[in-house]
Amino acid sequence: MQSEVSYLGIIVRVIGSKLFVDISEDLLSSTPIIRGKLYKVGQIGSFVKVPLGSLNVYGIVTMVGSNPIATVMEDSSFPYGRRWLEIQLIGESIGLQGFQRGVSIYPTIDDEVHIVTDKDLKEIHATDSPSAVSIGTLASSDSLPAYIDVDKLLSRHGAIIGSTGSGKSNTVTSILRSLTSGLFPKSKIILIDPHSEYHTALKDYSKVFSIDDITNPLKIPFWGLSYNELALVLFDKKQAADTAQDISIQEKILEHKFGICDKLKSGSIAKEAVTIDSPIPFNLKKVWYDLYVEENATVDEKQDIRTAAYIKDGSDNDIIGSWENLVPPQFKAPGTSTLSPFIYKTNKILTSYLNKLQGKLKDNRLSFLFDVDDFDGETLDIEDLLGSWLNHDKPITVLDLGGVPFEIMDMVVGLISKILFESSFWGRYIPGFGRQRPILMVFEEAHSYLPRGGSSATVTGYASRSVRRICKEGRKYGIGALVVSQRPSDLDETILSQCGTFIALRLSNTQDQGIINAALPDNLGSISELLPSLRTGEAIIVGEAVKIPSRVRLPLIEPRPDSGDPEPSKAWKDVSVENPQFNKAIEFWRKQKVEKT
Ligand SMILES: Nc1ncnc2c1ncn2[C@@H]1O[C@H](COP(=O)(O)OP(=O)(O)OP(=O)(O)O)[C@@H](O)[C@H]1O
Ligand SMILES: [Mg+2]
Numbered sequence: 001m002q003s004e005v006s007y008l009g010i011i012v013r014v015i016g017s018k019l020f021v022d023i024s025e026d027l028l029s030s031t032p033i034i035r036g037k038l039y040k041v042g043q044i045g046s047f048v049k050v051p052l053g054s055l056n057v058y059g060i061v062t063m064v065g066s067n068p069i070a071t072v073m074e075d076s077s078f079p080y081g082r083r084w085l086e087i088q089l090i091g092e093s094i095g096l097q098g099f100q101r102g103v104s105i106y107p108t109i110d111d112e113v114h115i116v117t118d119k120d121l122k123e124i125h126a127t128d129s130p131s132a133v134s135i136g137t138l139a140s141s142d143s144l145p146a147y148i149d150v151d152k153l154l155s156r157h158g159a160i161i162g163s164t165g166s167g168k169s170n171t172v173t174s175i176l177r178s179l180t181s182g183l184f185p186k187s188k189i190i191l192i193d194p195h196s197e198y199h200t201a202l203k204d205y206s207k208v209f210s211i212d213d214i215t216n217p218l219k220i221p222f223w224g225l226s227y228n229e230l231a232l233v234l235f236d237k238k239q240a241a242d243t244a245q246d247i248s249i250q251e252k253i254l255e256h257k258f259g260i261c262d263k264l265k266s267g268s269i270a271k272e273a274v275t276i277d278s279p280i281p282f283n284l285k286k287v288w289y290d291l292y293v294e295e296n297a298t299v300d301e302k303q304d305i306r307t308a309a310y311i312k313d314g315s316d317n318d319i320i321g322s323w324e325n326l327v328p329p330q331f332k333a334p335g336t337s338t339l340s341p342f343i344y345k346t347n348k349i350l351t352s353y354l355n356k357l358q359g360k361l362k363d364n365r366l367s368f369l370f371d372v373d374d375f376d377g378e379t380l381d382i383e384d385l386l387g388s389w390l391n392h393d394k395p396i397t398v399l400d401l402g403g404v405p406f407e408i409m410d411m412v413v414g415l416i417s418k419i420l421f422e423s424s425f426w427g428r429y430i431p432g433f434g435r436q437r438p439i440l441m442v443f444e445e446a447h448s449y450l451p452r453g454g455s456s457a458t459v460t461g462y463a464s465r466s467v468r469r470i471c472k473e474g475r476k477y478g479i480g481a482l483v484v485s486q487r488p489s490d491l492d493e494t495i496l497s498q499c500g501t502f503i504a505l506r507l508s509n510t511q512d513q514g515i516i517n518a519a520l521p522d523n524l525g526s527i528s529e530l531l532p533s534l535r536t537g538e539a540i541i542v543g544e545a546v547k548i549p550s551r552v553r554l555p556l557i558e559p560r561p562d563s564g565d566p567e568p569s570k571a572w573k574d575v576s577v578e579n580p581q582f583n584k585a586i587e588f589w590r591k592q593k594v595e596k597t
Pocket of ligand 2: 168169170
């Protein structure tokens, strides 16, 4: 065997699952050629093989050196000048059985160690699993495909991490395309896209919902929020304690919910079962209008709102305003204390709340949340929202949150996650839904709404709470999460700890590398030291969805996600538009609405 070209050396020391190999002096070159292919000996993260009869034990190179080295110096088996390898054992193959993680028989001193050739690599990575999908090639051999296991990725969740520009968005596109274009055309993936990057990259595979789109507008009915969450958006309230104003508003909202609960399209609900936080539609514009009337009306009969005293217009009609357009009614000035019209409500406490509410309802940036009059429970209900997201002929649904104001991004992602999780939870036995047709949710730019510790100065932790639930319990109800982030050390630790698979691209920050280090199994910590030197589009994949930790090269996908860097070197050479329409920029700013030209 020593005569084989793949012979590397012999084992001189074994500590637990760690081996030290004395590299043969006969190996003259560190780049031997085996069957016409050039191999590089001692690449960190590469594999070696220890043949033991019909058993082959495999290990990963974690350290390379040549004496003198402090730890090995004491060992007389490493005289000065010898080259050595440190190997971490990872698995074995017996006879014709394929590769398996774990080692049943440990090699010992004087056993031979061989270079792993492409033929062996093929055996290690080969899979006949119906849930395996090829996502790229092994970095060590571009003729060998790298597989991930979809079932494990979805049920044990995953994270794609890497510094900015390391290729995360390209990886997302590549993986989603591999999943949906080949083996799994019926997959259901919801992609949260905060920077409107995926319109073109996933064009043929997805239906995109965006705020300004006329055909597929993104609508997320506000009434899915609990009262406290809603108050946070509407009144910028930070604490949950209810004031007298909150109680008045809650009473009015409940009144509206009671009015619809027995007429709901998705099935009627008894009044007794309705609470202020039940996800039952109500019309917030009408709530504003009703409260406005009660707060400001003058009345002909004391204490009787039905006798509201409106001012008349030129055609002798009452000026009653309009709830749809948020135009307030106009009331006659009050008389003296004994003469009508009388002031209906003397203790006016809601004025500033109603002003804020009107302001939010008029805010164009929030229209996807509040301008949802069709979602009244009778015309449209949550079932229609789910239907539009999940029941179309494309496998991917992109929810483009590009126009969502930063300060409510957390709330919106939380609400989307809550709607999907709760529906999967309660609908878990319904054919074609829940466990029977699982959903993978992909959270791009997750650090901006899933911060470490659950909340931060700008984020209230609403999304973290919903996504944590998906990560902890989603497996049972058929909903999985894939979080994508450039700063794993800024990500919610519960969510990260629930991720069973890590796809780590180039990472330069040591804190971020530590996160991957902690996730690496089998004492393969030293592999994380490769992270800063990975090429763009190259990743180390570890965890449940791969057989063994692998260094993988992902293909560059065309058309690319819309995340390329600006190119001053091109743009500054010649000016294609001499006079840009600056007025449009100002107009859109004032309207708080971008129109594509
Ligand atoms: N697999 C790849 N092979 C070659 N080049 C790549 C690959 N993936 C990405 N790139 C290059 O890197 C650039 C940035 O990629 P990408 O937008 O995916 O990075 P990112 O990690 O998502 O960045 P950000 O954190 O800013 O969102 C791309 O425009 C492309 O030129
Ligand atoms: Mg990106």
